[in-house]
Amino acid sequence: MSRLYQHGTLAMLMGKQMQGTITVAELRQQGDTGIGTLDGLDGEVIILAGEVYQAQSDGQVNHITDPDTLLPFASVHFDAPTQKLPFSSVTFSNLSAQLKTAQLQQVFAAIKFHGDFSHMHVRIAPKQVPPYPSLLSVAENQPEFEAENISGTVVGYFAPQIFNGPTAAGWHVHFLSDDRQFAGHILDFSAEQVTGDLQIFDEFVQHLPIDNPDFRQMTLDFDGLIAGIEASEGGRK
């Protein structure tokens, strides 16, 4: 049994619910590896070997050590790869094609690459304050950063098409450099030779903040929801 745990949904962020509803301590009980964002959509979180890092929108990377730090959305798992695969000339665009034999389409999976990346292009969500806007309007105005020849780790998830809404269908991956100076939500990357750790889950656990009245009273614009998630979280298929 291998489990991906997700707190909150992307639909919630689209529904302007960006208040933190789970603590770092609670999240760490569900996994040692993952991605997310902090209270108010404050940056891009990456969790590696149990350590939590935040890329904030000025490009600075913070090591989050306060266990009471709140997150509105995060996905975590316990790192235990089922396959280690060598990749050559891998980019975000060709990642699915390179993994075709792994038959990921209908399952949840984690990918973790560590190595040297010839190019890394990320964006970082800027912190919002109440009353929160929609995720889509935040996504339209986010700082982007690029780096060349950088060593680090890519971590994130593949989700099946039918879970677009709760999460982003396709790939949703974050990056953290080995020197902990560069991080963010990946828009594009390329690497000549890296090893990819693949982990396929048989359980997807969706945890919801049922005690939060704002969440319970949320209304969603379903017509714009899927297009909004694709535009803002940008899952590569």
Added chain:
Amino acid sequence: MSRLYQHGTLAMLMGKQMQGTITVAELRQQGDTGIGTLDGLDGEVIILAGEVYQAQSDGQVNHITDPDTLLPFASVHFDAPTQKLPFSSVTFSNLSAQLKTAQLQQVFAAIKFHGDFSHMHVRIAPKQVPPYPSLLSVAENQPEFEAENISGTVVGYFAPQIFNGPTAAGWHVHFLSDDRQFAGHILDFSAEQVTGDLQIFDEFVQHLPIDNPDFRQMTLDFDGLIAGIEASEGGRK
């Protein structure tokens, strides 16, 4: 913490994957109450107090006692209601309106009614054989049964709109009479006075049959998926 566990998805059934992929014994570890169907979409399953019953398409109700019996799709939880609510003149059509103050829209919840029903209208899926058809084509030709003044139990779930695809958004409820002679997937019901047990979940666990090659290779027609689920599983909103 309160958890709804689902094995398989309605999208899988739409994708012609009706082979059983979890045993009754495995399912019972995840809950003592719930609904589902047997291998080949063979009837309507209702689980009450740990006992598993199947309505088969000729209307007969079977007590399933073989722990190795396989199911392609089922949802279960451990019965522990958070609210007991009196209902007057309740029907399937007005159920959501009567539960408006419970604010279910964004959460997963279980309902369990026990009492006397003035009217009960169910349908029962007929067993299919490989190569399996789509759930939608099965749903177009299913036996229906009606009863008046019948004592029994309604059990099922409410799911949020964004989970249409993995499951049926809105209500999906089954019925079993107290004499274990009448059961099925509810199309309509009415009751003058019943007590409803409501249980709201903070976790929705989606379990997938990742070791099944047919599931892994499945392709889905997304354009028809949501319409098909609504037409076949008919969740009342």
